[in-house]
Amino acid sequence: MRRAVAPIQPRLLTPEEAAAYLGYKSAAILAQVPVTPIRISTDGQGTNPRYDVRALDAWLDGLSGLMPVGHPDADPQDAAEAEFAAWRMKRSA
Template sequence: MTHTHAPQPSSVRFPVQPRLVPPAKAARYLHLTLPEFLELLPALQLQGFPKACPITGNYDMVAIDAWQDKRSGLAGNAQPSQSSADIVKARLATLG
């Protein structure tokens, strides 16, 4: 007779940093209160801020970091965030 044993927990524990965080933690990460975050969210999203996961309602910390890196000019050759008017002018200029 074969006995099936449940996996035993390891005696070594590692901290787990969640990638998806609730709105309150995303707000804190941006040094905002939750009400400030919720008030500014539409404007942030117009600037490319990542949307929450449609299933959990949580925000992806890696996506938030990538968004901020792009805005700050730290994402390789990416330029800091431009206004939509500046983007349209630049695209029109390339058309001739």
């Protein structure tokens, strides 16, 4: 019996794929996106730009007001620790 294999989602997207990921038909929209493409090629010339999905997501998170991954307030444990530290600082003053 064969096991079902989940499709692999690439992390790096071509300009056309990045535009589609953002919901646009034309890669021209990428001129308005402040995410620098990674230039990868097999010949060492760096002629194949690729857009990192995580970089696109972080940019979109910032636009929509969501906290980017890694922001201290994004993790409830980090927020609780910061609140406790502020409380303790007040008490010692």
